[in-house]
Amino acid sequence: MPAHPVSFDELYAAHYADLTVQLYAYFGDRQEAQDVVQEAFCRALTRWRAVSAYEDPVAWIRRVAWNLAVSKWRRSRTALSFLRKQRPSDEHVDGPNPERVALVAALATLPPAHRRAMVLRYLADMPVAEIAERESVPEGTVKSWLHRARTALAAQLSAEPTETTEGVRNA
Template identity: 60%
Template structure:
């Protein structure tokens, strides 16, 4: 009895005897052809990750239709064609998106960086107390009057005048300190 079991275990499976057990399984098909389809797509796209994604998508679509595809003479040709169509579609979408972005990009003139004087003024303004800085910016850059600044800040006009006076004095000192030694090289 044990001899017979050994003899049966040594017999090749029916597929190896030339008898076809039925249509091929999807798993066997996938394992047999995924690498070659991926390699072809990699050569086409130049990107291994993208090639693997495209091949995977094509095989997923084949799985959904496997009952019909299994009867084809060459089901891998169908998978390959689907993968190539997916690659072309992806390239078209990318090209369309790139062209759309290029059309949307506004051509703004190139603006030169701030001058050294502007940098010095900005640095000096940053060192002023907040109320003096606001008063100077509102008066000299926003062109607001002393009365308008007083109304906006909720203080008396005399307070705004004091902020402007102290702010200008501090700016003069800070700007003189920043420019000393610049020309003494």
């Protein structure tokens, strides 16, 4: 048993940086080293009555940190091995085309109620009656929102008649 029992806070303050440097040298990643050392100290704190009675509590924390580091390294190695064995996906998804970007930008300029009505009607294929019920407004209000939204979108998307906006209007 140590001459005078050291508090957890004192031990942490005195040894956290040293242990982190040691694990950093192993991992080559400072964040991983900090995570492992933090976890080791958390485990020591939950068992502090027993750990503080050890002849060298730092040795116990260091052992736990190294065990955690090795476990993490093994899990990473296993995951990489698994990923290497997987067939590469032939499926390639292109990013959004210019028409979609223009449409999303135009939708963003609409008032929220109009934008919701357009999305629910044309993307979710909801009937006007269902949109009205969902929004707690009369059907005439939803029809008005849709009309105003279509008018605003048509004005925005036809402001610069280009090949891109032509595709949006035809979509």
